[in-house]
Amino acid sequence: MPLTWDVGVASDPGRLRETNEDTAFAGPTGANGGALLLAVADGLGGAPAGDVASTLAVAALRESLDAENEPATEAALRAAMALANRRVHAAGQRPGRAGMGATVTAAAVAGERALLAHAGDCRAYLVNAAGARQLTTDHTWVAEQVRAGRLPPEAAAGHPSRHVVTRAVGSEPETPCDIIETAVSPGDTLVLCSDGLHGPVSGAEIAEVCRTVAATAQQAAEALVDMANRRGGADNITVIVAHASG
Secondary structure: OOOEEEEEEEEEOOOOOOOOOEEEEEEEEOOOOOEEEEEEEEEOOOOOOHHHHHHHHHHHHHHHHHOOOOOOOHHHHHHHHHHHHHHHHHHOOOOOOOOOOEEEEEEEEEOOEEEEEEEOOOEEEEEEOOEEEEOOOOOEHHHHHHHOOOOOHHHOOOOOOOOOEOOOEOOOOOOOOEEEEEEOOOOOEEEEEOHHHHOOOOHHHHHHHHHHHOOOHHHHHHHHHHHHHHOOOOOOEEEEEEEEEO
16 A cells, blocks of 8 residues: 655744745655655855755756656656756856855655655654654765764764755755665654754654654644744754655
């Protein structure tokens, strides 16, 4: 039996920024609409036209995957991310837009399988009875130093360079992306979010909200955004919550 999805999306500029440079999409994809696309893009903080970059990236993902008969494949996702990179990079050649880019995490879900494409520091989690498992690896200078053993994990959260990303869609003519595959079962929840959420809210807290606090995916998404805002809302906050049932 195919999975049924309850999906919620919430996005907020936060408490300190006037402009929301995040973009999110959740809906059907593929030539026959047989897959589910979840995507979160975060325009680079402090760079020109971050909102334009995130909007272009998500639009390109949708355009590319909508044309695919089988969008939940590695080839389809790599092609979609490549198109997004070309579109954002080309837009960044216009005057006043140097350095424009966006961090992106996207999931194409078909059957009981999710395939994710990832570049930057937006994250994807798989939430179930065991808690929240981070599926993506942050492409940031601090995270890379921790993985290399040059920085202790406890120093990462408050490090002054924690927001310095090492990959972003559109910042270079070509940007590699990670492809991650995970099985999805009834009762599982996929959570995609920008760093405005996962900075102040832990994976354990995300799991608690999704599993015990909120009755619907939309309520969970809104509760998570509210939690991040209560902790200062220092950045734009965007989250997609997608709960699977059989």
